[in-house]
Amino acid sequence: MTQxxxxxxxxxxxxxVQKAAYRFIDRLTVLxxxxxxxxxCGIDPIAGRVIxxxxxIDDFKRELLDQQLRLKIKxxxxxxRNLILAxxxxxxxxxx
Amino acid sequence: MLKLFGKAISVEGIQAHRMQVSLxxxxxxxxxxxxxxxxxxxxxxxxxxxxxxxxxxxxxxDLPEGAACxxxxxxxxxxxDQDVISLGQDGHVRSLFRANSPHNSxxxxxxxxxxxxxxxxxxxxVDDHWLLNEAMETIRRIPRETESLGITGGEPTLFGDNxxxxxxxxKNWLPRISLHVLSNGRRFADAEFAEKYASVQHPDLMVGIPxxxxxxxxxxxxxxxxxxxxxxxxxxxxLKRLGQKVEIRVVLHKQTVSALPELAxxxxxxxxxxxxxxxxxxxMTGFTRANLDAxxxxxxxxxxxxxxxxxxxxxxGLKTSVYNHPLCLVNRDVEPNYVKSISDWKNEFAQECAPCxxxxxxxxxFSSGIQHGYSQSISPxx
Amino acid sequence: xxxxQPITCYTNQTSQYELLxxxxxxxxxxxxxxxxxxxxxxxxxxxKLEDLVAxxxxxxxxxxxxxxxxxxxxxxxxxxxxxxxALKTRTKYANLRNFTNLHLFVVTLRCDHSCQYxxxxxxxxxxxxxxxxxxxxxxxxxxxxxxxxxxxxxxxxGGEPLLNFDLxxxxxxxxxxxxxxxxxxxxxxxxxxxxxxxxxMLEFCRDHGIFLxxxxxxxxxxxxxxxxxxxxxxxARFVAGLQRARDIVGxxxxxxxxxxxxxxxxxxxxxxxxxVKHGFDxxxxxxxxxxxxxxxxxxxQAYNVExxxxxxxEGLDYILELNKQGIRFTEYYSSLLLTKMLTANDxxxxxxxxxxxxxIAAVVFNYDGDVYASDxxxxxxxxxxxxxxxxxxxxxTYEEIFTADNLLTALEDSFTSSVPMCSDCAFEPWCGxxxxxxxAMHGDAVGRKxxxxxxxxxxxxxxxxxxxxxxxxxxxxxxxxxxxxC
Ligand code: SF4
Ligand code: SF4
Numbered sequence: 001m002t003q004x005x006x007x008x009x010x011x012x013x014x015x016x017v018q019k020a021a022y023r024f025i026d027r028l029t030v031l032x033x034x035x036x037x038x039x040x041c042g043i044d045p046i047a048g049r050v051i052x053x054x055x056x057i058d059d060f061k062r063e064l065l066d067q068q069l070r071l072k073i074k075x076x077x078x079x080x081r082n083l084i085l086a087x088x089x090x091x092x093x094x095x096x
Numbered sequence: 097m098l099k100l101f102g103k104a105i106s107v108e109g110i111q112a113h114r115m116q117v118s119l120x121x122x123x124x125x126x127x128x129x130x131x132x133x134x135x136x137x138x139x140x141x142x143x144x145x146x147x148x149x150x151x152x153x154x155x156x157x158d159l160p161e162g163a164a165c166x167x168x169x170x171x172x173x174x175x176x177d178q179d180v181i182s183l184g185q186d187g188h189v190r191s192l193f194r195a196n197s198p199h200n201s202x203x204x205x206x207x208x209x210x211x212x213x214x215x216x217x218x219x220x221x222v223d224d225h226w227l228l229n230e231a232m233e234t235i236r237r238i239p240r241e242t243e244s245l246g247i248t249g250g251e252p253t254l255f256g257d258n259x260x261x262x263x264x265x266x267k268n269w270l271p272r273i274s275l276h277v278l279s280n281g282r283r284f285a286d287a288e289f290a291e292k293y294a295s296v297q298h299p300d301l302m303v304g305i306p307x308x309x310x311x312x313x314x315x316x317x318x319x320x321x322x323x324x325x326x327x328x329x330x331x332x333x334x335l336k337r338l339g340q341k342v343e344i345r346v347v348l349h350k351q352t353v354s355a356l357p358e359l360a361x362x363x364x365x366x367x368x369x370x371x372x373x374x375x376x377x378x379x380m381t382g383f384t385r386a387n388l389d390a391x392x393x394x395x396x397x398x399x400x401x402x403x404x405x406x407x408x409x410x411x412x413g414l415k416t417s418v419y420n421h422p423l424c425l426v427n428r429d430v431e432p433n434y435v436k437s438i439s440d441w442k443n444e445f446a447q448e449c450a451p452c453x454x455x456x457x458x459x460x461x462f463s464s465g466i467q468h469g470y471s472q473s474i475s476p477x478x
Numbered sequence: 479x480x481x482x483q484p485i486t487c488y489t490n491q492t493s494q495y496e497l498l499x500x501x502x503x504x505x506x507x508x509x510x511x512x513x514x515x516x517x518x519x520x521x522x523x524x525x526k527l528e529d530l531v532a533x534x535x536x537x538x539x540x541x542x543x544x545x546x547x548x549x550x551x552x553x554x555x556x557x558x559x560x561x562x563x564a565l566k567t568r569t570k571y572a573n574l575r576n577f578t579n580l581h582l583f584v585v586t587l588r589c590d591h592s593c594q595y596x597x598x599x600x601x602x603x604x605x606x607x608x609x610x611x612x613x614x615x616x617x618x619x620x621x622x623x624x625x626x627x628x629x630x631x632x633x634x635x636g637g638e639p640l641l642n643f644d645l646x647x648x649x650x651x652x653x654x655x656x657x658x659x660x661x662x663x664x665x666x667x668x669x670x671x672x673x674x675x676x677x678x679m680l681e682f683c684r685d686h687g688i689f690l691x692x693x694x695x696x697x698x699x700x701x702x703x704x705x706x707x708x709x710x711x712x713x714a715r716f717v718a719g720l721q722r723a724r725d726i727v728g729x730x731x732x733x734x735x736x737x738x739x740x741x742x743x744x745x746x747x748x749x750x751x752x753x754v755k756h757g758f759d760x761x762x763x764x765x766x767x768x769x770x771x772x773x774x775x776x777x778x779q780a781y782n783v784e785x786x787x788x789x790x791x792e793g794l795d796y797i798l799e800l801n802k803q804g805i806r807f808t809e810y811y812s813s814l815l816l817t818k819m820l821t822a823n824d825x826x827x828x829x830x831x832x833x834x835x836x837x838i839a840a841v842v843f844n845y846d847g848d849v850y851a852s853d854x855x856x857x858x859x860x861x862x863x864x865x866x867x868x869x870x871x872x873x874x875t876y877e878e879i880f881t882a883d884n885l886l887t888a889l890e891d892s893f894t895s896s897v898p899m900c901s902d903c904a905f906e907p908w909c910g911x912x913x914x915x916x917x918a919m920h921g922d923a924v925g926r927k928x929x930x931x932x933x934x935x936x937x938x939x940x941x942x943x944x945x946x947x948x949x950x951x952x953x954x955x956x957x958x959x960x961x962x963x964c
Contacts, residue, residue: 022899066504069531070902077499080552080560081515084499087564088571213482310547312556313537316488329558333565351485355543362547364958365518365822366562387482404951411958412821 003057005041007064012039016067023063027056098441099171101190106155107183109148109164114184116192116230117148118237121177134166136175150175180237182230192234199439200238201246201276202231204262208251210280211320212306214347214391216382219250228255231262235269244274253283263296274300278345281305282324284331294338302341302371305332308352310362318351329367336369343372349384349391353398360405364412373409375402376437377420380464388469395425396473403427423458424475438462452476490537495551498559502527503904511944513904516566517818518548521948566822579627580840582853583618583649584635585610586642587845591671591707594739600637609642610845615649617871618843622653623660624876633667633691635853637845640674643682650686667691671705672719672732673712680726690723692716694734694756696742696749704739720756734758738766738789740781746793753807754800760808763793765935783931787938794942801956808960812943815936817961818908819943847871849879899933905940 007017014032017039021030031042043060045053117134123143125133134148137156142149148164149156155167166183168175175181178195182188193200205227208219231247238245245266252259266275275298284290284303305328308318312325335342344363346352352359356375363373377395378384384391395402402418407429409416418430419437426434436459445460452458454477461470502510502522510527513519522530522541529535530551535542545551552559587600587608600608622630632653634646650666657664666688675690683690694716695701701713723732734753736742742749746763753761765786781789790811797809817823842850849868850856859867869879900906947954 019899019902062504066502067902069527070501072531073497073500073502074902077497080496081499084515084560084563084567087560088567211482311543312546312553313489313543314485317483317485320482322488323555326555326558330561333558333561358544358547365820366566368822383482390482404955407955408958411955412962 001044003043003053005043005057005061006035007039007041009034009037009039012064012068013071014039016071017041017064019070020060020063020067023067024056024060028060030060098174098191100441101188102169102171104183104187104189105153105167105169107166107185107187110166110183110185112185114182114188114230116180116182116233116237117150119150119175119177119179119181120146134181136177138173178239180234192230193238194441195239195242197440198244199246199441200242200244201248201278202234203249204228204231204247204252204259205250205254207254208249208280209254209282209321210251210324212383213318213320213351213387214349214378214382214384216379216384217248217250218382224250225255225258228258228262232265235262235266238270240270240272242270242273244276245270247275247277249278251280251283252277253279253289256283256289257292260292260296263293263298263301267296267298271299275302276343277301277303279303279305280319280324280328281331281335282327284334285327287334290331290334290338290340293335294340302343303335304343304345304374306345306347307332307359307363307367308346309355310359311355314351314355332367332370336367341371343374344370345374345376347376347378348395348398348402349378350393351390353393353401356398356401356405357408360408364408364414368412368414371415373414373416375405375416375418377462379420379462380468380470381462385468392469394471394473395421396471399425399427399430403429406430406433419459420462421459422461422471422474423454424452424477425471425473435459446470446474448474449476451478453478486538490553493537495533495535495537495546495553497531498549498552498563500550501902501904501906505941505944511904512545512550513907514549514563515907516563516570516822517820517907518550519819519904519944520544520548520550521944569822579625579629580631580633581618581622581625582633582635582840582842583610583615584637584843584845584856585615585639585645585649587637588641589637590641590673591638591705591712593705593737605642608637608845610645610843610847612645612648614843614845614847614871615645616652617847619649619652619656621841621843621849621871621876621879623656623662627662629663629665631665631667633669635669635842638670638674639668640670640679643679647682650682650688654686665689671712671716672723673707673715675719675723677722677726680723683723683731684727688727688731690727690732692720692723692732692734693737694752694758695736695739696745697752700739700741700745700748701752703741704737717756729757736761736764738764738781738786743781743785743789746789747796750793750796750800750807754805759806760810760813761793761797762810763790764811783934783938786935787942790939791942794946798946798950798953798956802952806959808963811939812957813960815908815940815943816957819940820958820961823961841868843871847873849874905937908940909936 014034017032021028021032021041024030027046029044029046033040043057045056118132119136120133121136121138123141125143127145130145131147133146134150135143135146137149137151142156142159144160146163148166149159150166150168152168152170152173155165159165166189168189172189174194175191176194176196179191180193182190182192192202203217205224206217206220206222207224208215211219247262255262266273281303284293306319307315307328309315315325315328316322332342332344344367346356346359348356363370378391406416406418410433416433417435417437418426418433419435421434423434436457438459438461442463443460444463444466445455446466449455449458449460498514500512500514502512504510505521508524510522510524511519512522512527526535526539526541530545542551546553546556549559549563588605589600622632632649639646646668653664666686667690668683668688669691672690672692682688693705695704698713701716702710705712720732734756736749750761765783794809794812797807800807840851840853842853842856844850844856847870848856848859849871850859851868900909903909943957947957
């Protein structure tokens with residue numbers, strides 16, 4: 001039976017939801033669509049793979065938060081990442 | 097402990113405010129070499145032809161006509177052939193170089209841009225260029241076959257180009273000497289300065305730079321200077337980029353020991369290319385005594401951290417030495433890295449050490465420690 | 479009044495900091511591990527992670543100091559942190575670039591063994607059909623010496639390469655001759671069971687500095703079960719061969735590799751003991767590769783990654799126990815991962831202990847002149863999939879062969895930077911490009927990581943290693959010794 005999970009789009013970006021869904025590809029089928037102000041997931045456990053459905057869905061919810069956190073870190077650290085790479089390949093000499 | 101400076105009983109014939117003299121005990125020195133040297137009168141013979149005679153306790157009557165004479169007290173009897181001392185008109189005597197010691201170093205300045213909690217040579221804000229000039233002169237007097245020499249401060253690099261000039265001077269006069277500079281490394285964060293330093297191309301030069309913590313805030317606190325950690329690390333990177341030899345020196349005390357393993361990991365991961373890591377016991381002198389509560393910890397209490405740190409550094413193949421520790425206060429697994437290190441002139445043992453069977457392997461104590469407090473956990477080997 | 483300031487004067491006054499690039503992964507419900515691109519890691523309780531990312535971790539928090547020291551966050555003046563990260567990044571890439579270029583010559587497919595999991599060998603007397611010719615070998619050497627690398631490794635594989643020892647002799651002598659003018663750092667390896675090694679062959683190896691990589695699957699019964707040959711004497715021949723090889727070529731001139739068959743699974747301690755007994759100082763607890771006959775005979779599917787992980791963990795625990803008793807013994811799979819976790823170095827894919835290294839740094843010349851990008855692609859070809867055949871020595875030029883290689887490079891790029899899940903996986907800095915090829919092997923260019931055995935193995939092993947380091951300082955120090963050995 002398909003479970004519906006409605007997420008506040010102000011909190012969860014579509015990208016984070018997609019990434020979380022991808023990580024659960026071996027356990028859950030997650031269909032994602034957007035509604036005004038919402039990201040909606042239709043969740044089905046994969047037959048034979050999932051025993052404790054509630055448990056997996058709890059994990060999925062946690063994964064949603066993690067993905068949102070990952071996106072935040074990624075966005076914030078992008079300039080530093082580029083700076084480090086520029087540094088790394090612009091100078092020569094010392095190699096530890 | 098040797099008395100390295102003090103007052104003469106009397107001085108005479110010193111024209112300048114202060115002057116350096118090279119000492120000799122060779123009564124048969126060829127006459128042309130006698131000029132500019134002071135003869136050290138230890139056995140009563142008084143060969144003629146020297147400008148200056150150094151005698152002990154009482155002035156001798158039958159000195160050559162017109163020769164100058166300085167009378168020192170018996171504590172200076174350790175002075176010997178080829179040593180260099182400085183004599184002031186006001187009677188100040190300083191031993192600048194002792195030919196038979198492996199631990200000679202030249203104090204280049206008392207100024208510093210750090211203000212370390214445990215500084216053994218508390219910084220002064222005075223223009224002491226004269227020390228630099230004196231060093232230039234001392235270098236000319238040091239025997240050419242001398243094996244090693246240290247340059248300390250204060251912070252020697254504060255003299256900038258003049259410091260570089262001194263290094264060149266040493267390379268010219270003492271090309272075979274192994275030279276060790278103590279610096280806080282901050283000046284080398286300036287790549288241009290680091291390049292000048294490297295351009296001296298001294299064949300055997302190492303700079304010892306303290307790093308006290310992997311946490312910048314803690315390092316800055318220990319050296320009492322904002323942003324010091326960052327400059328020091330960048331200094332080390334610049335020096336290694338230029339192929340210079342760098343030693344990392346860590347003084348162990350209450351503020352540095354608990355996170356010592358983290359520092360060891362930091363060095364292993366980030367500074368694996370340094371040439372040597374020295375983990376050093378605290379010397380009870382200078383500021384240390386003012387900050388005793390913040391600094392003192394019995395080495396017996398940090399032996400586990402010390403062991404783990406040494407094991408980490410060793411695992412990564414870093415050349416590591418443990419200095420200034422009583423042998424009975426380090427775990428046995430540290431012994432391969434244990435070095436008897438305290439400079440001869442300030443090295444002593446405690447009363448408790450008398451029955452110890454491994455005294456000859458032990459580095460003992462700083463004289464200052466014997467005087468002002470040392471570990472209560474010493475346990476002589478049976 | 480003291481002229482000295484307290485430590486609070488030197489901690490961040492504004493509480494403002496900037497995050498440096500990192501990733502995280504949950505370890506159980508309460509904790510996470512954070513990692514950065516140069517492999518550094520740190521453990522955090524989950525609420526601390528949330529505080530960190532929300533910029534509300536106070537400078538007085540011990541986690542703050544630790545994260546700053548390990549370059550997960552920086553204050554505005556921290557220039558050294560960026561320099562050190564850049565330096566380590568460059569070191570990592572430089573080591574990859576300078577990695578020894580491995581050239582595999584499959585001198586024959588014939589073999590005296592008929593191992594159930596073997597991918598390619600043939601039981602045949604037909605030299606003409608399954609041996610490499612001198613002409614092909616010469617063309618292979620042309621390519622070897624066009625390698626830009628200063629360090630070149632030539633490895634002889636089979637079948638049982640000793641069955642075509644004449645060609646080995648020929649190639650070694652030719653290569654040495656060419657090297658008189660090339661002056662490369664040239665190394666040779668023969669992968670052999672040692673069953674057919676004669677004194678004469680071993681003397682040749684000694685005189686030409688050829689390293690021997692042999693096979694030992696465990697105690698006699700297990701080894702012989704895995705490696706059938708006429709006479710059922712594979713183990714006895716190995717033991718005798720090892721002794722003679724050590725006598726003639728030298729103790730360090732011969733190593734052994736283990737293959738984990740389904741029958742090995744319950745016997746990891748026996749296997750390790752066997753290695754210790756024969757004086758080896760390490761073992762590679764390898765999983766069975768999913769190619770060739772291994773797949774056909776279903777022995778690959780005979781155990782899944784969970785079962786392998788159990789085997790691996792049991793083995794690793796036992797090896798750590800041995801180390802704690804003072805026996806220096808390394809587990810090489812762990813060591814490969816740990817090197818990336820604990821140092822700025824990258825061990826690369828090609829390793830003495832892993833001569834068939836699943837990597838792009840290798841070129842394989844098959845007996846028939848076909849060129850592959852790795853040993854795995856050759857095996858894939860044996861199974862009928864020629865996707866990764868780069869060309870043939872008789873028909874293609876160097877340029878043609880290595881333009882094909884570009885295709886693989888492009889493939890690699892697409893993987894490391896943009897594969898879903900890997901791109902934000904905290905273990906990716908330790909995982910590296912290896913999965914790239916592996917997944918290409920599965921014929922799925924993108925590779926769905928949650929379903930991938932490779933990924934599960936990698937994650938399972940990494941988490942296990944992390945847990946050990948977190949809870950057992952002595953084991954962590956042993957790991958530090960492993961990664962710095964060599
Ligand atoms: S008791 Fe022995 S080991 Fe301890 S400090 Fe004295 S001499 Fe050194
Ligand atoms: S294969 Fe798995 S473990 Fe490796 S980087 Fe990708 S997601 Fe992470």
